[in-house]
Each structure stands twice: as C-alpha cells, then as structure tokens.
Amino acid sequence: MKKISIVIPALNEELGIGHVVDEISVVKLKQMGYDTEILVIDNDSEDKTPHIARQHGATVIIQPIRGYGNAYKAGFANATGDIIATGDADLTYPFSALPKILKKMEKEDLDFINTNRLKYVNTKVMSPSHIFGNLVFTTIIKLLFGAPFVDSQSGMWIFKRNIWKKLKVYSSGMPFSQELKIEAYIRGFKCGEIPIRYRARAGKEKLNTVIDGIGNMKHLFVKRIQLTIKHPHAKIHKIIILG
Numbered sequence: 461m462k463k464i465s466i467v468i469p470a471l472n473e474e475l476g477i478g479h480v481v482d483e484i485s486v487v488k489l490k491q492m493g494y495d496t497e498i499l500v501i502d503n504d505s506e507d508k509t510p511h512i513a514r515q516h517g518a519t520v521i522i523q524p525i526r527g528y529g530n531a532y533k534a535g536f537a538n539a540t541g542d543i544i545a546t547g548d549a550d551l552t553y554p555f556s557a558l559p560k561i562l563k564k565m566e567k568e569d570l571d572f573i574n575t576n577r578l579k580y581v582n583t584k585v586m587s588p589s590h591i592f593g594n595l596v597f598t599t600i601i602k603l604l605f606g607a608p609f610v611d612s613q614s615g616m617w618i619f620k621r622n623i624w625k626k627l628k629v630y631s632s633g634m635p636f637s638q639e640l641k642i643e644a645y646i647r648g649f650k651c652g653e654i655p656i657r658y659r660a661r662a663g664k665e666k667l668n669t670v671i672d673g674i675g676n677m678k679h680l681f682v683k684r685i686q687l688t689i690k691h692p693h694a695k696i697h698k699i700i701i702l703g
C-alpha cells in the first residue's frame with residue numbers, strides 16, 4: 461500500500477483545525493490504494509489547536525520556533541508517505557479534492573503539483589489587494605525564474621516526498637511557499653498546476669500583508685542573485701495545466 465502524508469502548519473487555528481482534519485477523505489484515499497497520515501505542525505499556539513487536532517485523529521508535531529517555513533520543514537522531516545500534500549489549517553483549502561488531484565498526478569506522472577486559487581477567486585474569499593499582489597508576484601517570478609505557475613503564493617501542494625531532499629529551500633517564513641515552487645521548477649521536476657476553489661478563512665489571518673509582501677519580494681531578488689552565482693543554468697520547461 462502506498463502512503464500519503466498530509467502536512468498542515470497551524471498557529472492559533474482552533475476554529476478551523478478540527479474541520480480541516482475531518483475534511484480529509486481517508487476512506488476515498490484508501491480505496492485509491494493510499495494509507496493516510498495527518499501531521500499537524502503546531503507552531504507554538506497559545507490556544508487549543510494541538511488539543512483539537514489530536515481529538516480529530518491527527519498526529520501533532522511541535523515546532524516551537526515560529527515561522528511558516530519552519531513549520532513545514534519540521535513537517536516534511538517527520539513525514540513518511542510516498543506523497544506529501546499540504547494546506548493551511550484555516551479552512552481555505554479544499555482537502556476533499558485530494559483524491560481527484562492524486563488521480564491526475566498519477567495519470568500525468570507528475571513530481572510536483574501546485575494548486576491555483578486565482579482561476580475561481582472572488583473578493584469574498586480574498587481581498588482585492590491580495591488578488592492584485594498575487595498577480596504581481598506571479599509576473600515577477602515568471603520574469604526572474606521563468607517559472608510559469610499562475611498562483612505563486614498558493615499554500616496547497618502535492619508532491620513526491622523523494623524530491624524534497626533535492627530542493628534547496630532556505631526560507632523559514634512566508635517566502636517558503638514561493639521558494640518551494642521555484643525550486644521544484646528549476647531543478648527540472650515534472651510540475652503541474654490545478655485550479656481549486658479557495659474558501660473564506662476561519663479565524664484570524666496570520667499573514668501581514670505589507671510586512672510579508674515586502675519580505676516575499678525581497679526574497680525573490682536575493683534568491684535570483686544566489687541562483688545566478690550557484691546555479692546559472694536554470695531549466696526552462698513547460699508545466700502541465702490540469703483541468
């Protein structure tokens with residue numbers, strides 16, 4: 461039997477985490493030949509997040525050092541599945557779509573899938589400034605790295621675990637998301653992107669639009685310079701757009 465590890469970073473997400481864990485279709489995944497492990501990475505929450513996650517059957521991994529990237533690094537280090545799937549603990553990502561996404565991944569034999577929130581996005585689920593910001597990031601990432609993902613900031617990825625050790629992802633904070641995609645792409649892995657229906661958030665947003673926006677932008681230029689020094693011949697290739 462193959463195995464999928466679902467890795468969910470969580471910082472004070474007691475409103476959403478239980479529902480997020482419940483939404484994962486363990487039975488359907490089993491029918492497809494996958495055992496499921498659910499890892500919630502508690503990032504030093506001050507509320508009942510870890511307690512609720514355990515009550516709903518997840519394994520809780522404690523990452524005492526805050527940071528979105530730090531949480532994911534702890535999660536990936538502890539994941540044992542052949543496939544890793546990710547998403548926030550705030551109800552925004554449709555975990556129920558995982559069986560469908562996995563089927564497409566198998567069919568196209570992809571190494572890395574990004575999900576695209578922007579195809580069906582609306583201002584009830586994402587603010588106009590975030591929609592605009594996402595479009596700016598996508599354009600800059602395409603210009604700097606050639607990576608043609610439509611949604612560079614999406615937090616839901618599905619990938620083969622064995623590619624993780626070949627990706628040089630250094631970010632400890634929010635830039636982790638864009639850096640993972642850039643790395644998967646430039647290291648030559650077979651990438652795809654699939655539209656999802658993003659939803660409104662439960663609980664308080666942890667992202668700070670201005671501080672994290674500037675941080676992400678700065679990261680892109682630093683990354684570009686680092687790559688030019690260490691890895692001048694980034695691979696330019698196509699990604700598969702899944703319907």
Ligand SMILES: Nc1nc2c(ncn2[C@@H]2O[C@H](COP(=O)(O)OP(=O)(O)O)[C@@H](O)[C@H]2O)c(=O)[nH]1
Nearest residue numbers: 469470471503526527528531548549665666667
């Ligand atoms: N921003 C942030 N999120 C964290 C951290 N640790 C874990 N998380 C989780 O990472 C996910 C992303 O944060 P969120 O506020 O939803 O950002 P957004 O989806 O980009 O608006 C959520 O599930 C957070 O609970 C952290 O230190 N900072």
Ligand SMILES: [Mg+2]
Nearest residue numbers: 548550552661
């Ligand atoms: Mg979120």
